[in-house]
Amino acid sequence: MKKGQKTEEFILKKSIKIFAEKGYTAVTMKDICEATDLSRGGLYRHYSSTKEIFTAILDKDIEDNGSIVDEVIQQKVPAKVIFAHFLAGEKEAALGNNKGWFFAVHEFAFMENDRRSYLDERVFHAGQILKKILRYGHEKGEFKKFDIETLSFHILTVLDGIKTSSSVLSISEETIDRQIDFIEELIYIN
Amino acid sequence: MKKGQKTEEFILKKSIKIFAEKGYTAVTMKDICEATDLSRGGLYRHYSSTKEIFTAILDKDIEDNGSIVDEVIQQKVPAKVIFAHFLAGEKEAALGNNKGWFFAVHEFAFMENDRRSYLDERVFHAGQILKKILRYGHEKGEFKKFDIETLSFHILTVLDGIKTSSSVLSISEETIDRQIDFIEELIYIN
Amino acid sequence: MKKGQKTEEFILKKSIKIFAEKGYTAVTMKDICEATDLSRGGLYRHYSSTKEIFTAILDKDIEDNGSIVDEVIQQKVPAKVIFAHFLAGEKEAALGNNKGWFFAVHEFAFMENDRRSYLDERVFHAGQILKKILRYGHEKGEFKKFDIETLSFHILTVLDGIKTSSSVLSISEETIDRQIDFIEELIYIN
Amino acid sequence: MKKGQKTEEFILKKSIKIFAEKGYTAVTMKDICEATDLSRGGLYRHYSSTKEIFTAILDKDIEDNGSIVDEVIQQKVPAKVIFAHFLAGEKEAALGNNKGWFFAVHEFAFMENDRRSYLDERVFHAGQILKKILRYGHEKGEFKKFDIETLSFHILTVLDGIKTSSSVLSISEETIDRQIDFIEELIYIN
DNA sequence: AATGAATGAGCCTTCATTCAT
DNA sequence: TATGAATGAAGGCTCATTCAT
Numbered sequence: 001m002k003k004g005q006k007t008e009e010f011i012l013k014k015s016i017k018i019f020a021e022k023g024y025t026a027v028t029m030k031d032i033c034e035a036t037d038l039s040r041g042g043l044y045r046h047y048s049s050t051k052e053i054f055t056a057i058l059d060k061d062i063e064d065n066g067s068i069v070d071e072v073i074q075q076k077v078p079a080k081v082i083f084a085h086f087l088a089g090e091k092e093a094a095l096g097n098n099k100g101w102f103f104a105v106h107e108f109a110f111m112e113n114d115r116r117s118y119l120d121e122r123v124f125h126a127g128q129i130l131k132k133i134l135r136y137g138h139e140k141g142e143f144k145k146f147d148i149e150t151l152s153f154h155i156l157t158v159l160d161g162i163k164t165s166s167s168v169l170s171i172s173e174e175t176i177d178r179q180i181d182f183i184e185e186l187i188y189i190n
Numbered sequence: 191m192k193k194g195q196k197t198e199e200f201i202l203k204k205s206i207k208i209f210a211e212k213g214y215t216a217v218t219m220k221d222i223c224e225a226t227d228l229s230r231g232g233l234y235r236h237y238s239s240t241k242e243i244f245t246a247i248l249d250k251d252i253e254d255n256g257s258i259v260d261e262v263i264q265q266k267v268p269a270k271v272i273f274a275h276f277l278a279g280e281k282e283a284a285l286g287n288n289k290g291w292f293f294a295v296h297e298f299a300f301m302e303n304d305r306r307s308y309l310d311e312r313v314f315h316a317g318q319i320l321k322k323i324l325r326y327g328h329e330k331g332e333f334k335k336f337d338i339e340t341l342s343f344h345i346l347t348v349l350d351g352i353k354t355s356s357s358v359l360s361i362s363e364e365t366i367d368r369q370i371d372f373i374e375e376l377i378y379i380n
Numbered sequence: 381m382k383k384g385q386k387t388e389e390f391i392l393k394k395s396i397k398i399f400a401e402k403g404y405t406a407v408t409m410k411d412i413c414e415a416t417d418l419s420r421g422g423l424y425r426h427y428s429s430t431k432e433i434f435t436a437i438l439d440k441d442i443e444d445n446g447s448i449v450d451e452v453i454q455q456k457v458p459a460k461v462i463f464a465h466f467l468a469g470e471k472e473a474a475l476g477n478n479k480g481w482f483f484a485v486h487e488f489a490f491m492e493n494d495r496r497s498y499l500d501e502r503v504f505h506a507g508q509i510l511k512k513i514l515r516y517g518h519e520k521g522e523f524k525k526f527d528i529e530t531l532s533f534h535i536l537t538v539l540d541g542i543k544t545s546s547s548v549l550s551i552s553e554e555t556i557d558r559q560i561d562f563i564e565e566l567i568y569i570n
Numbered sequence: 571m572k573k574g575q576k577t578e579e580f581i582l583k584k585s586i587k588i589f590a591e592k593g594y595t596a597v598t599m600k601d602i603c604e605a606t607d608l609s610r611g612g613l614y615r616h617y618s619s620t621k622e623i624f625t626a627i628l629d630k631d632i633e634d635n636g637s638i639v640d641e642v643i644q645q646k647v648p649a650k651v652i653f654a655h656f657l658a659g660e661k662e663a664a665l666g667n668n669k670g671w672f673f674a675v676h677e678f679a680f681m682e683n684d685r686r687s688y689l690d691e692r693v694f695h696a697g698q699i700l701k702k703i704l705r706y707g708h709e710k711g712e713f714k715k716f717d718i719e720t721l722s723f724h725i726l727t728v729l730d731g732i733k734t735s736s737s738v739l740s741i742s743e744e745t746i747d748r749q750i751d752f753i754e755e756l757i758y759i760n
Numbered sequence: 761a762a763t764g765a766a767t768g769a770g771c772c773t774t775c776a777t778t779c780a781t
Numbered sequence: 782t783a784t785g786a787a788t789g790a791a792g793g794c795t796c797a798t799t800c801a802t
Contacts, residue, residue, distance in 0.1 A: 007782090023300055025215045028775065039784045044777075103300050109358040110213055110293050119359055150368045154348065157369065161351030168299040169309055178340045179347065186376075193802095194765070218792060232766045234794070384761075403680055405595045409797065419763045424798075426761095483680050489738040490593055490673050499739055530748045534728065537749065541731030548679040549689055558720045559727065566756075573781095574786070598771060612787045614773070 008046050011036050012060065015053050020100035024054060024107040051115075054108050058118055069129050079137035080188060086133060087180050090159045094166040094176055103167040127152055134187070143187045155183060198236050201226050202250065205243050210290035214244060214297040241305075244298050248308055259319050269327030270378060276323060277370050280349045284356040284366055293357040317342055324377070333377045345373060388426050391416050392440065395433050400480035404434060404487040431495075434488055438498055449509050459517035460568060466513060467560050470539045474546040474556055483547040507532055514567075523567045535563060578616050581606050582630065585623050590670035594624060594677040621685075624678055628688055639699050649707035650758060656703060657750050660729045664736040664746055673737040697722055704757075713757045725753060 014035045018027050027050050033043050047053045072082055093102065109119040130152045137143030162179060165171055204225040208217050217240050223233050237243045262272055283292065299309040320342045327333030352369060355361055394415045398407050407430050413423050427433045452462055473482065489499040510532045517523030542559060545551055584605045588597050597620050603613050617623045642652055663672065679689040700722045707713030732749060735741055 023215075023297070025213075026301065029777090030775065040777080041779080041785070042783045045782065049776080100300075103296070106293070106354065106358055107213070107215075107297065110290075111216065116359065123355075123359060147368075150372050153365065154369060154372055157351035157355065158344065158348050159351075160355065161347035161349075164296065164354050165313075165347065165350065168296055169306070169313060175343065178337075179344060182340050182344055192764095197765080219794090220792060229767045230794080231768070231796080235765065238794080387761085403595075403677070405593075406681065408795085410795085420798080421764070421800080422762045429797080480680075483676070486673070486734065486738055487593070487595075487677065490670075491596065496739065503735075503739060527748075530752050533745065534749060534752055537731035537735065538724065538728050539731075540735065541727035541729075544676065544734050545693075545727065545730065548676055549686070549693060555723065558717075559724060562720050562724055572785095577786080599773090600771060609788045610773080611775080611789070615786065618773080 007038075008056075011038070011043070011046060011053065012057050016057055016101065019054065019057070019104040020098055023100065024050070024104040025111060051112060054104075055115065055118075058105070058108075058122075069132055073132065073136050079133065079140050079142040080184075082133050083137065083187075084184070086130070087159075087183065090163070091173075091176055091180060094159075094163045094171070095173060099163070099167040102163045106164065123156070126156060130156060137187070142189060144189055146187065151187070158183065194236070197228075198246075201228070201233065201236060201243065202247050205240075206247055206288075206291060209244065209247075209294040210288050212294075213290065214240070214294040215301060241298075241302060244294075245305065245308075248295075248298075248312075251312075259322055263322065263326050269323065269330050269332040270374075272323050273327065273333075273377075274374070276320070277349075277373065280353070281363075281366055281370060284349075284353045284361070285363060289353070289357040292353045296354065313346070316346060320346060327377070332379060334379055336377065341377070348373065384426070387418075388436075391418070391423070391426060391433065392437050396437055396481060399434065399437070399484040400478050403480065404430070404484040405491060431492060434484075435495065435498075438485070438488075438502075449512055453512065453516050459513065459520050459522040460564075462513050463517065463567075464564070466510070467539075467563065470543070471556055471560060474539075474543045474551070475553060479543070479547040482543045486544065503536070506536060510536060517567070522569060524569055526567065531567070538563065574616070577608075578626075581608070581613065581616060581623065582627050585620075586627055586668075586671060589624065589627070589674040590668050593670065594620070594674040595681060621682060624674075625685065625688075628675075628678075628692075639702055643702065643706050649703065649710050649712040650754075652703050653707065653757075654754070656700070657729075657753065660733070661746055661750060664729075664733045664741070665743060669733070669737040672733045676734065693726070696726060700726060707757070712759060714759055716757065721757070728753065 011032065015027075015032055018031055018035055022031070029040070029043060029050060032038075032050070032053065033040055036043065047056065069082065105119070109116055131148055134143060134146075134148050134152055138145060138148070158179065162171070162176060166176075201222065205217075205222055208221055208225055212221070219230070219233060219240060222228075222240070222243065223230055226233065237246065259272065283289075295309070299306055321338055324333060324336075324338050324342055328335060328338070348369065352361070352366060356366075391412065395407075395412055398411055398415055402411070409420070409423060409430060412418075412430070412433065413420055416423065427436065449462065485499070489496055511528055514523060514526075514528050514532055518525060518528070538559065542551070542556060546556075581602065585597075585602055588601055588605055592601070599610070599613060599620060602608075602620070602623065603610055606613065617626065639652065663669075675689070679686055701718055704713060704716075704718050704722055708715060708718070728749065732741070732746060736746075
């Protein structure tokens with residue numbers, strides 16, 4: 001890997017933190033200069049706006065999200081286990097220190113109209129994964145027979161709501177657990 | 191009403207629109223000057239920051255929200271009707287041209303740490319109202335027997351999720367309707 | 381006395397304090413509005429700038445300074461007593477809470493070139509008084525025979541220096557007393 | 571020397587002039603921009619307030635003031651010569667085109683309470699030098715036997731008074747000369 | 761006389777962005 | 782590639798001043 005590429009990864013890594021702390025809009029190129037210890041010119045050689053940096057982060061993010069779901073389904077892992085794992089991931093996201101990042105993504109989507117497709121895509125992607133799980137649960141007779149499209153949207157929306165709220169309100173782990181239980185009871189057969 | 195007060199209301203009215211369009215952070219005092227046709231100094235006489243203006247709007251909002259719910263409950267209006275009405279209001283919020291306002295409130299909460307209590311309060315308030323309705327539905331035997339605390343949080347979160355998403359993604363009215371139906375089926379008996 | 385005149389005196393009285401606290405330049409019409417509890421318009425009816433107010437204060441000051449010196453000389457009060465009294469007044473000025481006022485006058489003179497004559501006049505006036513005392517002391521044989529012009533300038537300058545310094549440095553009462561003693565020893569015979 | 575440092579010295583050099591002309595308070599960053607032909611941002615890169623600039627000037631001033639007095643004393647130069655030279659310097663300060671600077675320093679001290687120690691320090695420093703000269707004069711039997719502490723304060727105060735006045739009043743060179751003579755007669759033996 | 765709403769000018773400050781080195 | 786000096790635009794804020802009431 002060349003030095004330039006390394007620098008770029010370094011910039012992105014540092015930037016995520018800053019975005020998670022301050023949101024998307026509030027971050028300035030100056031902030032990133034300081035965080036990366038790069039000079040103005042040095043940073044501009046690689047990226048010429050926060051928008052560009054943010055976009056680069058999103059791109060990488062999507063790449064990384066190669067789904068393991070397919071694998072575990074093939075391995076006949078019980079649907080409940082897979083689903084529980086999925087929920088655990090979401091809980092993690094709502095409680096961890098990336099709460100801010102979640103907000104930043106929303107802000108980005110709101111501010112940069114021309115980039116909304118990103119969000120759409122990401123949401124679509126998440127939907128695909130969840131639907132796969134739900135369908136698999138149906139087939140294995142572990143899950144109740146809801147309309148999958150509606151149900152997956154419902155679940156994603158609740159989870160989104162939780163993540164959004166948690167970046168902005170004080171939400172206890174217990175509250176989240178109760179919601180997760182609620183969802184599980186909703187779809188598990190007995 | 192004195193002239194000053196009138197001007198202040200006018201400022202708030204115009205500002206809501208701007209916040210709904212641009213979000214919280216992106217709005218400048220200059221924007222508000224332009225929208226209200228006030229000079230710099232004229233505006234500053236009444237409010238000295240967008241934060242102050244935003245806060246004033248929220249304050250008024252809370253005042254206005256005197257609940258009609260108590261009334262209709264006393265009038266023995268069917269719980270399903272009340273609840274349906276509540277949902278209709280939320281749908282309206284998600285589709286109307288104040289989508290942006292909802293996002294702005296989130297942004298405000300994220301940016302102004304010292305004002306988070308506002309949001310907490312508002313959410314708490316909304317929760318109280320919803321719980322009243324759900325309890326009433328229980329008592330009248332119209333609603334299933336869920337744990338009210340959990341259920342109300344669940345519903346609020348979904349609705350929040352929908353409103354949040356709609357300010358940022360392209361969500362069809364149909365999708366929202368399906369979610370509303372889903373919620374109703376979830377709690378109505380038969 | 382008419383109401384208007386009363387208001388004006390009130391404004392001047394309050395303003396002196398403010399000038400003594402903040403100096404001349406730093407005082408704004410707004411400050412004076414606040415101190416006098418007058419509205420913008422109310423204040424402007426009487427004075428339309430801080431310069432005007434300051435000038436008015438100076439004018440009054442000069443009026444007030446009708447010299448008692450002539451009287452006491454006629455009453456054959458000992459020169460040493462008169463001079464000691466004069467020095468005591470200066471000490472008072474250096475220690476009292478009008479230290480700031482003294483600075484403000486300097487500032488005014490520096491800033492408003494067209495008003496420098498005021499200062500010249502005031503200094504001239506003070507010089508006249510002091511010279512009267514010195515001359516009287518000579519004649520009575522109480523004071524040494526210095527050149528009066530030079531001596532009076534010297535004394536005034538020291539006292540001025542003390543007053544100036546005291547508005548800006550931390551000068552002890554003892555230090556001032558020593559200077560006063562020094563001056564007295566300088567001119568008293570034996 | 572790097573370019574940045576050069577610019578900073580240039581800024582200070584130009585600023586002294588402006589402060590001497592307008593005093594401390596009245597100077598704006600804009601004034602300095604114009605005088606240095608720097609853009610707003612360019613200036614701010616180096617100094618972010620007139621206070622900072624003024625402080626920097628004072629700092630440099632103190633550095634520069636390495637006393638030559640010690641040297642000349644060692645070389646047994648007559649005390650009268652040294653003292654006369656000292657007085658000449660003060661006369662120069664009172665008449666030269668830096669009159670305004672002297673006032674600016676006072677203004678600075680008055681306005682910036684947190685920086686008063688500067689003035690105290692400078693005055694103390696000046697006192698040390700003068701006392702050295704006076705003591706040396708005593709020892710060589712050239713000067714009368716006054717209390718050195720009191721005498722040095724007296725002289726400094728007169729000189730200060732002269733410098734202050736000259737920035738604000740019209741004082742002739744002759745007047746200053748007479749004061750200088752007066753001081754010399756005061757302390758020289760015969 | 762007095763009030764306080766409104767204007768507009770002037771200065772402050774911070775960045776995105778460019779560029780010579 | 783990287784540095785950091787410099788520019789200029791954008792927005793913030795505070796007043797002196799005017800004016801209708």
